[in-house]
Amino acid sequence: MTERTEFESAYKEIFPFWNRIPDTDKDYICQNSYTVAYSKGSNIHDGSECSGVILVRSGSLRLYMMSDEGKDITLYRLHRGDMCMLSASCVLETITFDVFVGVEEDSVCYVISGAAFAAAAKRNPDIKIFALETAVSRFSDVMWVMQQILFMSMDKRLAIFLSDESARLGSDTIKLTHGQIALYMGSAREVVSRMLKYFSSEGIVEVSRGGIKILDKKRLRKLTV
Numbered sequence: 001m002t003e004r005t006e007f008e009s010a011y012k013e014i015f016p017f018w019n020r021i022p023d024t025d026k027d028y029i030c031q032n033s034y035t036v037a038y039s040k041g042s043n044i045h046d047g048s049e050c051s052g053v054i055l056v057r058s059g060s061l062r063l064y065m066m067s068d069e070g071k072d073i074t075l076y077r078l079h080r081g082d083m084c085m086l087s088a089s090c091v092l093e094t095i096t097f098d099v100f101v102g103v104e105e106d107s108v109c110y111v112i113s114g115a116a117f118a119a120a121a122k123r124n125p126d127i128k129i130f131a132l133e134t135a136v137s138r139f140s141d142v143m144w145v146m147q148q149i150l151f152m153s154m155d156k157r158l159a160i161f162l163s164d165e166s167a168r169l170g171s172d173t174i175k176l177t178h179g180q181i182a183l184y185m186g187s188a189r190e191v192v193s194r195m196l197k198y199f200s201s202e203g204i205v206e207v208s209r210g211g212i213k214i215l216d217k218k219r220l221r222k223l224t225v
Contacts, residue, residue, distance in 0.1 A: 004030040007110060014055060014083060017126035025120045032116030038103040045087040045101035050114035054084040059107025062184075064100050073149070073186040076141045077104065079168070085134045087114075149186050158195050159223035161185055162205070166214055175211035 007030045012018050018026070038044055038059070045051040054061070061078040063086065078084055086099045121127040148157050161181065165174050178196065182189040196212065199205045204220050206213040214220055 006030070006035075007033045010055065010057070010110060014081070015127075015130065017124065017130050020126050021120070021124045025124060028116060029112060029120055032113040033110055036109050036111055038107045038109065040103055040105050040107075042103045043100060044103060045084075045099070051087040051101070051111070052114040053112040053117050054078075054087050054101070055110040055112075056080055056082050056084075057108045057110060059109075060104040061107060061109075062102045062104050064102065065098070066100055072100070072183075073145070074184045075099070075145055076138065077184065083134065085131055086138060145186070154187070154191060154195055155198070155223055157185060157187075158192065158199070159220050162212065162214060163217075163220055163224055166217075172214045172217070173211055174214075 004027055008018075008026065011026075011029070035057075036044075038061075044054070044061070056078050058080055061082075061084065063075045063078065063084065064072045065075060066072040084101060087101055117127070117131075121131060148160065152160075158181075161184065162174060165176070166172055176184075178193045179189045182192040185192065196205065196207050199220075200207045202219070204214070204216045204223075206215055
């Protein structure tokens with residue numbers, strides 16, 4: 001019961017199926033859950049195994065794909081309250097491509113054993129449906145990233161990134177380096193720096209060592225359209 005007490009409050013919030021599954025499966029999922037602290041810069045999933053279902057309690061993770069030449073593309077980032085289902089290939093057996101998960105800042109996560117989650121899903125269709133719906137939602141995020149990289153101009157892509165990041169943080173100041181922004185956007189640092197310099201010359205942002213401060217939200221939003 002100790003395990004269930006520790007994890008259940010979080011799972012009640014995250015899992016819409018929680019109150020519809022038997023107590024035995026609630027106990028089973030909680031007993032196969034554990035808390036892990038990950039250090040910034042480490043990799044926690046390399047696509048070659050079923051790492052389990054990851055729920056971020058604090059910190060930030062990055063999901064990305066990598067080419068044979070070592071070039072990577074950020075698919076999306078996970079923050080507090082977000083969940084990663086693509087790291088549990090044993091739950092979603094149709095995932096046939098490698099997804100990598102890196103730690104962007106010191107993070108604490110709940111991890112549910114992939115095998116245990118898959119076993120519970122076989123007994124409870126609600127869990128299986130939730131897993132599929134979550135994966136479909138994330139694939140929509142991935143397609144949005146691909147659309148930006150393939151079809152959008154760099155100024156529009158950067159404006160979208162800065163607007164989204166500002167909304168997520170609830171702040172006009174974005175404390176990221178040019179290199180980090182380039183990594184998240186799948187671009188080169190030099191390209192990001194050049195575009196930020198242009199935005200700065202137009203009075204849209206202010207660039208400093210502390211990050212990027214948005215000065216003119218209205219003009220920045222116009223660039224996203």
